[in-house]
Amino acid sequence: MSETPSETPKTPEIYKCCDNPQITYLAPVNINIDERTIGSVDVWRCAACMKAFCEEKTLGIDSITDIVGMPRIEDDEKWAVIVSKLQKGKDKWKLVKLKQNGMIKFETADEKFIDLKIEDYKIVDDFHSSFLVLDHIHTAVEI
Ligand SMILES: [Zn+2]
Numbered sequence: 577m578s579e580t581p582s583e584t585p586k587t588p589e590i591y592k593c594c595d596n597p598q599i600t601y602l603a604p605v606n607i608n609i610d611e612r613t614i615g616s617v618d619v620w621r622c623a624a625c626m627k628a629f630c631e632e633k634t635l636g637i638d639s640i641t642d643i644v645g646m647p648r649i650e651d652d653e654k655w656a657v658i659v660s661k662l663q664k665g666k667d668k669w670k671l672v673k674l675k676q677n678g679m680i681k682f683e684t685a686d687e688k689f690i691d692l693k694i695e696d697y698k699i700v701d702d703f704h705s706s707f708l709v710l711d712h713i714h715t716a717v718e719i
Contacts, residue, residue, distance in 0.1 A: 594625035602628070605709050606716035607657065607669055613716065617657065617671055617709050630655040630709050632671040649673050654697050655709040658682060659719045662703050669719055674699075674706065 593599070602619045615634040621627070629647055649655065653673040660668055667685035674680060679691045682704070692699050699706035707717060 593622050593627045593629075596624045598623040599629065603713045604633075605657075605712045605714075608716045608718045609665070609668065611718070614666055615669065617655070619655075619709060619713060628655060628710055630671055634666050652676065656697065656699075656706045657709060657717070657719075658692070658699055658704055658706045660684070660704050671709070672706075674708075 599620050599622045602621045604616045604618055606613045607615045607617070615632070618631045618633060620629040620631075622629075627649070629649065631647060650673070653675055656672055656674045658670050658672050660670075663685050670682075672680065672682070674694050674697050676694070676697055678694050680694055680699075681689050682692045683689055692701050692704055694700070697708060
């Protein structure tokens with residue numbers, strides 16, 4: 577087995593999103609503060625069912641995900657990044673899965689859980705905002 581060095585991350589263990597998963601790396605979405613990239617979200621997509629999978633990357637940390645293999649997402653959820661106006665640096669953002677409406681339990685940087693309101697896949701809160709990852713493929717988002 578020889579591996580060719582490449583910029584594209586290796587495909588993680590395949591999560592069976594459908595009968596014939598063909599998951600390939602799609603693109604990164606960079607997270608910027610003051611035009612400096614502080615992290616990114618890697619986006620993968622299944623060519624068979626078109627379901628997308630995301631993984632959070634903070635620069636300088638190899639792997640912070642505690643989910644083994646491909647992170648799961650339900651059919652009624654979308655990948656999003658929640659941005660906190662109360663935090664700075666790498667604590668300012670977090671990859672989440674949002675339902676269309678309702679509430680999400682959000683873990684803050686100091687490990688408290690707060691309820692945030694979701695309206696049409698967007699966080700509605702004085703101190704938090706959000707954006708959908710798939711709306712920003714191949715781009716950098718200033719937070
Ligand atoms: Zn699939």
